[in-house]
Amino acid sequence: MIRSRNILVPLSAAALAGCCSTQESGPNIIYVFPDQFRNQALAFWNSPEYAGHVGWKADPVQTPRLDAFADESAVLSRAVSNCPLSSPYRGIFLTGMYPERSGITLNCMAERPESSLREDAVCISDVLNAQGYSCGFIGKLHADHPTPNAPANPGHYVSDRRPEWDAYTPAERRHGFTYWYSYGTFDEHKNPHYWDTEGVRHDPHVWSVGHETDKAIEFLRNENGERKKDAPFFLTIAYNPPHSPYESLDDCMEEDYAIYKDMGYSELYVRPNADTTLTKADAARYYFANVTGVDREFGRLLDELDRLGLSDNTIIVFTSDHGETMCSQGTYDPKNSIYTESFNVPFLIRYPEKIRPRVDSTLLSTVDIMPTLLSLAGLSEKIPGTAEGRDLSPVLLENGAKCDVPDCALYIRNTNGPKDENGLVRGFFPAARGIKTDRYTFEIAIRKNGGLESVTIFDDLEDPYQMNDIDYRKEPELFESLLKKLAEKLKEADDIWHRENMIETLELI
Ligand code: CA
Numbered sequence: 001m002i003r004s005r006n007i008l009v010p011l012s013a014a015a016l017a018g019c020c021s022t023q024e025s026g027p028n029i030i031y032v033f034p035d036q037f038r039n040q041a042l043a044f045w046n047s048p049e050y051a052g053h054v055g056w057k058a059d060p061v062q063t064p065r066l067d068a069f070a071d072e073s074a075v076l077s078r079a080v081s082n083c084p085l086s087s088p089y090r091g092i093f094l095t096g097m098y099p100e101r102s103g104i105t106l107n108c109m110a111e112r113p114e115s116s117l118r119e120d121a122v123c124i125s126d127v128l129n130a131q132g133y134s135c136g137f138i139g140k141l142h143a144d145h146p147t148p149n150a151p152a153n154p155g156h157y158v159s160d161r162r163p164e165w166d167a168y169t170p171a172e173r174r175h176g177f178t179y180w181y182s183y184g185t186f187d188e189h190k191n192p193h194y195w196d197t198e199g200v201r202h203d204p205h206v207w208s209v210g211h212e213t214d215k216a217i218e219f220l221r222n223e224n225g226e227r228k229k230d231a232p233f234f235l236t237i238a239y240n241p242p243h244s245p246y247e248s249l250d251d252c253m254e255e256d257y258a259i260y261k262d263m264g265y266s267e268l269y270v271r272p273n274a275d276t277t278l279t280k281a282d283a284a285r286y287y288f289a290n291v292t293g294v295d296r297e298f299g300r301l302l303d304e305l306d307r308l309g310l311s312d313n314t315i316i317v318f319t320s321d322h323g324e325t326m327c328s329q330g331t332y333d334p335k336n337s338i339y340t341e342s343f344n345v346p347f348l349i350r351y352p353e354k355i356r357p358r359v360d361s362t363l364l365s366t367v368d369i370m371p372t373l374l375s376l377a378g379l380s381e382k383i384p385g386t387a388e389g390r391d392l393s394p395v396l397l398e399n400g401a402k403c404d405v406p407d408c409a410l411y412i413r414n415t416n417g418p419k420d421e422n423g424l425v426r427g428f429f430p431a432a433r434g435i436k437t438d439r440y441t442f443e444i445a446i447r448k449n450g451g452l453e454s455v456t457i458f459d460d461l462e463d464p465y466q467m468n469d470i471d472y473r474k475e476p477e478l479f480e481s482l483l484k485k486l487a488e489k490l491k492e493a494d495d496i497w498h499r500e501n502m503i504e505t506l507e508l509i
Contacts, residue, residue: 026131026232026377027351028314030216032301033093034209034239034294035086035140036334038323039079039344040271041242041291044070053077053359055464056340057270061288062259065299066318070348073318074355074396079347079364080436083412084322084335086185087115089366090143090238093321094123094175096370096387098412098493105414105428108145108184110157110164112416112425116145119173122384124370128234129176131379134227136179136219138212139238144169144184151199158184168195177236179226181215189241189251189290207253209239209290213297217304232313232377237301239294242324244334246286256289256296271341273465275330284326311352315376317369318348329466338411338434338443338456339466351376355396362395363436365409372396388493408435410489411443433497435486441466442482444506452506457482472508483508 038059044050044067045058054077081089083099091097091104094117099105103118117123125135146167150158157164167184174180180197192208195201204211216237219226227233245251260268265276268284298318305311322335323342335342347364349355354376364372367389374383375393383391394403411434417427432453434443439461445453457470457478472479483503490498497503 026133026379028232028310029128029133029234029373029377030237030301030305030314030316031235031319031373032237032239032298032317033319033321034241035243035321036324037242037291037294037320037346038326038341039077039320039346040323040341041288042070042346043067044075050075050359053361055461059284059288059291060263060267060270062292063295065295065302066346066348069298069302069318069350070357072352072357073348073350074357075359076347076349076364077359077361078409078436078438079319079345080343080366080409080411081320081322081345082366082410083414084337084342084345086140086142086321088412088414089321090141091117091121092366093369094125094143095121096124096367096384096389097121098367098388098410098495099414100494100496101386101388104143106416106425108142108165108167110146110162111419111423113145114426115428117143117173117175121175122386123175124373125174125176125234125236127176127374127379127382127384128377129178131382132228132231134179134231134233135177136181136226136233136235137174137177137238138181138215138219138236139183139208140185140240141167141169141182141238142185144173146184151195152201168199170199171197179219181212182238185240187240187243187245189245192240207241207293209241209294209297210253212237212239213300216301220301220304220308220310239297241294242287242290244283246283246290248286252286252289253293256292257285259292260285260288269327271328271465273329273467274327276327278327278330278332280332281327287324287326315349315351315373317373318346319369320345336413338413338432338436338441340441340460340464343411343436343441349396351396356398360395361438362392363406363409363438364392365389365406368392368406408437408485408489410435410493410495412495413445415448430496430502433486433490433495433502435482435489436460437482437485440478440482442486444486444503446502446506452508455479455508 043063087108088099091102095102106115144167146164324334325341371383371391375391413432414428415431432445441458443456455472458466
């Protein structure tokens with residue numbers, strides 16, 4: 001692929017609009033979040049400087065670029081995805097609000113018309129756009145309810161798949177993102193498609209991560225007036241891999257698969273909680289191949305940032321929407337659970353000269369990301385009142401400012417509400433709520449027909465692989481203290497479990 005353009009291109013109208021920026025000196029922000037990239041799939045956690053900060057072994061993956069990036073970053077060991085599913089995560093990240101307020105309570109698809117990013121929600125991109133930033137979104141949005149609005153075929157969905165999951169997001173629903181190269185959700189990694197800013201569809205027939213990185217590099221170079229010339233930018237890159245499928249060379253690059261193809265299960269699976277009798281067990285080779293491919297492409301992005309002299313004034317985050325259980329806990333569900341492989345996400349943030357590289361154990365929640373990034377950009381006054389998370393920038397900057405550090409993070413699992421006569425899902429069922437504290441993982445799940453489904457308690461300090469579910473009836477003091485903390489957190493989040501007194505009405509002991 002030829003990437004030789006390093007010449008000045010004629011300024012487009014969009015580029016010329018940069019003259020009107022109100023935040024010309026602010027840092028750029030690049031937010032990279034591959035889908036389903038678990039924190040354990042980062043090789044540096046096995047190195048001596050990092051291993052002591054987590055109680056578990058990392059996967060046998062090769063992630064040389066992220067390892068080097070970690071050495072330059074604050075690496076959060078306990079960041080979690082409050083609602084570890086694609087669409088709810090995206091809603092929380094974009095709005096700083098929990099799913100009930102963002103509008104996205106369930107994964108977006110045609111049969112769930114109510115789960116969609118609220119048009120009136122103030123997103124991080126709305127705020128940054130209003131402050132003069134050029135905002136770009138590349139990759140998987142998966143935050144809009146699919147409607148029959150295909151640009152090339154008005155009145156129809158974007159494909160003939162039923163039910164439809166994919167979606168086109170028209171300009172009026174882009175929340176301040178003025179550069180667009182995105183789609184809803186689609187899982188053919190070497191046959192991706194995108195709609196651009198003008199609504200034109202592109203089908204590049206190449207591995208999506210490489211292609212999206214090419215587009216990101218075009219944005220950085222401002223090759224075609226992707227952004228205002230003299231204004232800061234906010235670029236969000238939502239790679240789909242290492243999301244499933246991971247079954248064949250259709251799903252990853254062969255050069256990356258070659259690293260793992262001859263490894264047996266005993267090499268691939270280092271976590272003692274993994275059940276390699278699951279038919280999914282072969283997936284690890286392809287999953288790790290995509291992890292290594294994402295690493296390489298992320299490195300290419302960093303190289304371009306360096307080449308353009310932009311690294312010093314750019315905040316760059318590498319994270320994910322949730323993890324991947326990959327046979328741990330004997331479940332086929334890769335996400336949507338409180339197990340650490342699903343709930344814990346990578347969170348690496350680099351801001352040269354401002355954020356000191358180190359490992360930090362702060363319990364960062366997805367809701368905290370918007371206020372924290374805005375504050376790091378010098379825009380703490382612009383954090384919308386609707387944001388429900390905390391500004392944790394003082395923790396990252398270590399500047400001595402007062403900061404209310406969270407003592408736990410909320411876990412949310414919703415499932416479908418009842419279906420109407422047309423087969424459409426109405427509302428949602430709040431199936432489980434839980435918390436992660438500095439030591440424990442705690443979850444209560446309920447049944448749709450009433451009553452308690454389960455109580456789960458793991459001591460993550462003594463039992464980092466979560467193999468011993470503590471019987472809450474035998475540890476009443478521990479249980480009561482966790483229950484109290486959960487109730488406080490549900491109240492703080494004004495969660496439906498709080499509003500409907502769910503805990504009080506359960507017969508727990
Ligand atoms: Ca996802």
